[in-house]
Amino acid sequence: MEGLLDLGRSDIDPSRRGVLGAGLFSVALTVPDWPDAVGRMEAARKGGARRIGLSDVQSVIAMTERLSDIDDQFGGRTARPMAAAYMVNTVAPYLRADAPENVRKAMMAAASDLSYLTGYMAVDEGLHGTAQRYYLKALELAGASEDHLTFCTTLRGMSVQAVDLGHGPQALRLADAASAASPQAGPRMRAFLAGQQAHAAAQEGNKRMALQRIREAEKAMERAESQSRALGSYNPSSLAYHVGQVRYQTAGLTGSIESLKESNRLRPGTFRRTSVRYLSILAERQLEIGHLEAACETWESVLELYPLVQSGQCDRSISAMFRRIRPYVKNRTVRDLQERARLVTPPSLIPS
DSSP: OHHHHHHHHHOOOOOGGOOOOOGGGGGGGOOOHHHHHHHTTTTTOOOSBBBOOOOHHHOOOHHHOHHHHHHHHOOHHHHHHHHHHIIIIHHHHHHHOOOOOHHHHHHHHHHHHHHHHHHHHHHHHHHHHHHHHHHHHHHEEEEEEETTHHHHHHHHHHHHHHHHHHHHHHHHHHHHHHHTTTTTOOOOHHHHHHHHHHHHHHHHHOOOHOOOOOHHHHHHHHHHHOOOOOOSSHHHHHHHHHHHHHHHHHHHHHHHHHHHHHHHHHSTTTOHHHHHHHHHHHHHHHHHHHHHHHHHHHHHHHHGGGOOOOOHHHHHHHHHHHHHHHHGTHHHHHHHHHHHHHHHHHHSOOOO
8 A cells, every 4th residue: 555655645745746747638548447446456465563443444434524524615725635644644554454354445445535535635726647646546446445436436536627627538538437337326426427428528519418418417316316315425506517517518608607506506505615616607607698797796706705715726716707807897896896806815816
């Protein structure tokens, strides 16, 4: 497990942070398929001074859930240093400890989920090379522990990273790989995967596939919601966002705006970072359609939440807002928005 330990150390040390540059998504060529991942870590050496049990696994699961909540509420720059330190100081030693086979696999599955989450936080900060290293380690651990759920979730996360960076073909390939690796997915997981497939296909200009996949996601979400109201990482708000993205590429602005409004209405209030990002997209599309006053009102809602999160993605959304409203500064509402934004935005993020 030295690779996981080294990854965590480099993540903590800012001097060793970096991205992969132009070859960023070439690393996807090394992503293992499911059978390969299952066997990839069989030779990993275990040992150490202590023996772990299922209670230790439960502690990692509980900590990961808490870190995820902090990330949603306060952003990746707040949560990721905690996750990286926990990975180095607690989880890596657990992975080297002696344990029964069932405990060993359960701990690798828990570590896989934490590694995926930490990669997701790195994406939020814009550290895309670091994120991919965490994602690849998550795939390796998920394969070794036979954890299909995290394996598929991680591939989907890599697709989200790719689509947000405009790498359409890679995004679609990763989304399709996530779906193919989970043939027995339940309805919520099916919606989770199909929604991302739809978004990637829409960005690629494949209207037929995008519409087909978004219909699959909608039907799967209907089954998931009728079976249980339990909270999940993919919920009706997330689906409405994906519908909005598909509509933007296939049916025009008006439908996309309606879906993004619905996504905001359904979103839990604790998902601050997501609200800042998706409301910013909504404002941009309102402006694109010529609804300046409505866009400013939406950006006002963004500014209420922005000071509460530490997120590179949110920073980029605010910088984009300044650029987009610049042509309209003669408008009083725009000037008021700009003045308020300057009060809560670091000067380095305000375009000159």
